[in-house]
Amino acid sequence: MSNTSQSVQPVLKARGIVKRYGRVTALNYADFDLYPGEVLAVIGDNGAGKSSLIKALSGAVTIDEGSIELDGKPIQFTSPMEAREAGIETVYQNLALSPALSIADNMFMGRELRKKGFMGKYFGALDHKEMQRLAREKLTDLGLMTIQNINQAVETLSGGQRQGVAVARAAAFGSRVVIMDEPTAALGVKESRRVLDLIADVKARGMPIVLISHNMPHVFEVADRIHVHRLGKRLCTIKPDDYSMSDAVAFMTGAKEPPAEDAA
Amino acid sequence: MSETPKSSRQKQEFEHALESSDRNVAQFEHKHRSFFGNVQHFLHGNPTMVPVIVLIFSIIIFGFVAGSKFFSPFNLSLIMQQVSIIGILAAAQSLVILTAGIDLSVGAIMVLMSVIMGQLAVTIGIPAPIAIIIGCIGGICAGGLNGFLVTRIKLPPFIVTLGTWNIFFALNLWLSGAQSIRSQTLDEIAPLLKFFGESIALGGARITYGSILMLVIFAVLWYILNHTSWGRHVYAIGDDKEAAELSGIRTNRTLITVYCLAGLVCAIGAWASIGRVGSVSPQSFQEANLQSITAVVIGGISLFGGRGSIIGPLIGALIVGVFNSGLRLAGVDVLWQVFAIGWLTIIAVAIDQWIRKVSS
Numbered sequence: 246m247s248n249t250s251q252s253v254q255p256v257l258k259a260r261g262i263v264k265r266y267g268r269v270t271a272l273n274y275a276d277f278d279l280y281p282g283e284v285l286a287v288i289g290d291n292g293a294g295k296s297s298l299i300k301a302l303s304g305a306v307t308i309d310e311g312s313i314e315l316d317g318k319p320i321q322f323t324s325p326m327e328a329r330e331a332g333i334e335t336v337y338q339n340l341a342l343s344p345a346l347s348i349a350d351n352m353f354m355g356r357e358l359r360k361k362g363f364m365g366k367y368f369g370a371l372d373h374k375e376m377q378r379l380a381r382e383k384l385t386d387l388g389l390m391t392i393q394n395i396n397q398a399v400e401t402l403s404g405g406q407r408q409g410v411a412v413a414r415a416a417a418f419g420s421r422v423v424i425m426d427e428p429t430a431a432l433g434v435k436e437s438r439r440v441l442d443l444i445a446d447v448k449a450r451g452m453p454i455v456l457i458s459h460n461m462p463h464v465f466e467v468a469d470r471i472h473v474h475r476l477g478k479r480l481c482t483i484k485p486d487d488y489s490m491s492d493a494v495a496f497m498t499g500a501k502e503p504p505a506e507d508a509a
Numbered sequence: 510m511s512e513t514p515k516s517s518r519q520k521q522e523f524e525h526a527l528e529s530s531d532r533n534v535a536q537f538e539h540k541h542r543s544f545f546g547n548v549q550h551f552l553h554g555n556p557t558m559v560p561v562i563v564l565i566f567s568i569i570i571f572g573f574v575a576g577s578k579f580f581s582p583f584n585l586s587l588i589m590q591q592v593s594i595i596g597i598l599a600a601a602q603s604l605v606i607l608t609a610g611i612d613l614s615v616g617a618i619m620v621l622m623s624v625i626m627g628q629l630a631v632t633i634g635i636p637a638p639i640a641i642i643i644g645c646i647g648g649i650c651a652g653g654l655n656g657f658l659v660t661r662i663k664l665p666p667f668i669v670t671l672g673t674w675n676i677f678f679a680l681n682l683w684l685s686g687a688q689s690i691r692s693q694t695l696d697e698i699a700p701l702l703k704f705f706g707e708s709i710a711l712g713g714a715r716i717t718y719g720s721i722l723m724l725v726i727f728a729v730l731w732y733i734l735n736h737t738s739w740g741r742h743v744y745a746i747g748d749d750k751e752a753a754e755l756s757g758i759r760t761n762r763t764l765i766t767v768y769c770l771a772g773l774v775c776a777i778g779a780w781a782s783i784g785r786v787g788s789v790s791p792q793s794f795q796e797a798n799l800q801s802i803t804a805v806v807i808g809g810i811s812l813f814g815g816r817g818s819i820i821g822p823l824i825g826a827l828i829v830g831v832f833n834s835g836l837r838l839a840g841v842d843v844l845w846q847v848f849a850i851g852w853l854t855i856i857a858v859a860i861d862q863w864i865r866k867v868s869s
Contacts, residue, residue, distance in 0.1 A: 305755065326757035341755035343748040345815045346741070354745055355757035357738040369737040398553065 254317055256281050256453050257302065257333070257422050262311030264297050271297035273477030274311070279422060284444065284454045286464040289474030290497055295457050296426070298474065302455070303335040303424055304328030315421060326355065334419030338426040340411040344400035349373075349380040351399055352414045383417035384410070387446055405436030409443065416447045423447060424455040429463055441467055461490040473497055552864045556809045556817050559860055560824040563807075563853075567828060571835025578838050582714035589720040590708075592804075592830035594619075594785050596723040597778035598797055599804035599822040600730055601771040606805050607734075608767050609747040609814025610659065610666035615775050616797030617677035618651045622779035624685045627789030630699035631690050637701035645776040651677060652772020656765035674798065681791050690789035706784030719781045726774060727823045734819050743767060747814025803850060804829060807857045811865065828853070 259277035263270070271294045279285050289295045300306040302313065304322030313320050315331055322328045325335070335341075342351050353376045359365035360372045377395050384395075387409075399407060408428060415423045425444070429437040437460075444467050448454055458464050464471060465485045473480045473496045480496055481503035495501035552558055572579050598615045605612040622644040629640035651673070658669040695702055705719035734740035742763050745753040754760050786793055808825030810817030829850055836846045 324757065324759070325755055326759075329757055335755075337752075337755050339752065341749075341752040343745040343752055343756075343815065345748045346744055350741055350745075351756075354741070354753070357741060359738075368732075369739070371736050371738065371741070373736075401550075401553070 253280055255279055255314075256316060257455075258314045258317075259298075259302065260312050260314075262298075262301055262308045262313065264294075264301060264306060264308050270477055272301065272308070272311075275474070275478040277302070277472065277479065278482075279453050279455055280470075281453055282448070282451050283469040284448050284456055284467050286456045286458060286468035286471045287474055288458065288461075288464060288471060288493060288497055293474045293497075294477040295474050297477075299335070299424055299426055299455070299457055302328075303333055305335075329356070329418065332419060332421030333424065334415035334422070335424040336408075336411045336415045336426065336428055338430065340407055342399045342407060342411060345398055347396040347398060348384075348402075348410055349377045349395045351410060352376075352380045352383065352417065356418070379417075384413050387413050387416060387443060403436075404432055405439055408432065408436070408440055412440070412443050412447070416450075416452065419452060422453055422455065424457075426457045427459065428456070429458065429460055437463065461493060464493075465490055473503070475499060549864060549866075552860075556811075556861075556864065557821045557824065559857070559864075560808050560821050560828060564824050564828050564831065567831050567835065571831060571839070575835050575838035579835055582712050584834060584838070586711075586714035586716050586720070588827065588830040588834050589723075590715075590717045590785070591833070592826040593717065593719040593723040594778060594782050594794065595797060595800045595804055595829070596823060596826040597726055597774060597781060598801035599808070599826050600723075600726050600819065601774035601778070602801040602805050603808075603810055603817075603819055603822045604730070604743065604767050604771045604774070605666065606802075606810055606812060607743050607747045607814060607817070607819075608764060609750070610764075610767075611670065611802070611812070612655065612666065612768070612771055613670040613798050614651070614655060614674040614677055615771065615801055616794050617674045617681065618648055618772055618775040619779045619782060619797065620791060620794055621651070621677045621681040621684075622648050622776040623783050623789055624681050624791050626702060626779060627690045627695070627699075627783065628684055630702060631694055631789075634698070637699040640699070641701070641780055644779060645773055648772040648774075648776025648779070649769045650772070652768040652770070652775070653765060655772070656768030659768065660761040660764050685789070685791040687791055689791065692787045695783070695788065702780065702783045702789070703787065704784055705781040706787060717784070719785050722777070722781050723823075726777065727819060730774075730819045739763065739766070744815050747816075749815070800829070803854050806854055806861075809857065809861065811861050812858070813865070816861075816865070825857075 255278040257277070257279040259275065261274045261276065262272050263274055264272040273294075275294065275298060277298065287295055287298065297306065301308045304325045304327050307323055315333070320331060322331070328335070343354065346354070358372045358376050360370045364370035365372065381395050399410060402410065412425070412428065415425070428440050428444070432440060441463060444454060444456065456464070456468060468485055470482050470484055471493060472482050473493065475497060483493065483496070492501065496503050578584060598619060601615050602612055625647050626640045626644035629635045629643060630637045655666070655669055655673055658664050659666050705722055706717060708715045708717040734743060742753065742758045745756065745758060746760050746763060750760055782794065783789055804825040805822045806812065806825070807828055808817065808821030808823065810821050832849050832853070833846045836849065837843070
């Protein structure tokens, strides 16, 4: 039962973070730890503050109190761009893709490559060829191909394909952490299976993953540890091998007290 | 740390049926589509093809109806000249519509800036180049005001620009005293203001500098929208603002610059309009706002934002010009020109709706 990862520095660590929206406290002195190379699932009831936690870690909201550390260095994000520059990539539940734009445009949105030389320097000319080549390469790396046309609009893709593009974008640019918010929520059984395989692929490259999900079978299948969030803070972290799905749901809803040795 | 590879993980019971299914995550297959499906997909990928086809057909039809007069170089260059001001405003309008907004104040900004340029140069006696530069800065500020109200005060663009349309129009009447500055006065004091009314003769054609300016503006905006980060961000914001924000785009900052650039284009249009009309007239271009929106819509830019090429509104403005010229040469009453443009607008939006329904 001893937690071997205690000796290892967490990649991403949060202590006592607080986020209030008016009179609602979404995060109430919450803690968070993500260790290198692991898949950490975050589960919790609706309104438990999962989304706020993820938004705080990915820079989409600014926290009111507390500290977040990346590789032991304190960080304070004021925009998703800053989190991305620090190497934290997020796959949002709504995917944050622009439907009318191409796969390549979407993958490089907000970090477009400029041409080398005069045109790129003084006229901001984009290097479309290089971006298309890299986009194709990244998708192929993850076994996401066979793409007919990298310039195809994202809205012409199926749900699973879109998810694939969003995950590929995160995996391609995330250098430290990839956060995935409900990646299987909108998908059918077959497409969910593919996305779970994709998560395993990303993990196999040594990238730690934070997975937010409501789907217990999926969580228990891919997670190394499970962070149970309740009433705005971490209730406990458990290992999927030690507990059953119904235990996890019981912790999550407050029907059962968390085990003392695993309590955070 | 668990070392379990994915293959040894236990599959859920309900997933056993999937064991034999194929494992590619995102496969891009070619499905068999009907003829209309193919057309829909083609137009979805090339939204500017609709106005191009309409333009070609209308040129052919009016060529037959109106006869050889229509194809004379003089008439073709006249069409260009006639659409130049609406074309420039449509370029500014397109920028805003691409972000899923609308700018009802483009015409009012243009007339106000032409009055400012005229009053500064003629009444106050400031050198014409400086008056033009001040007018351009005024255009940026007027657009910036729209952008500020839309992004910071978070008002809908329709309401903001409906308000500023009236405000700018009132300012225009106040500054000008509702008086035109006559052509002779401009010739004496500030001939530079009429620069874009001059033309070069090329065969039988008389191409005004104003027509060339319109083409240059479209070329520059085409480059900016397609080949710079800023341009891609404009499309992304119009497509899905929240997604753009999460992708790390500073959406409000980009939106303000969109309105500022639209204001600048309107101010440049103001200079061109003085040449086009030959005088500074505070009562001119009253319907320019709506005509610019017509050109944008006929040009295949979606009013819902994020879709369409900047070349579309240029074609759209030319279509309107070709219709007006062709119907006039054919001896048709002016009211039927307006009638035809009305139907064209409705059909254009209907086609846009159909294209947007494209499925995979």
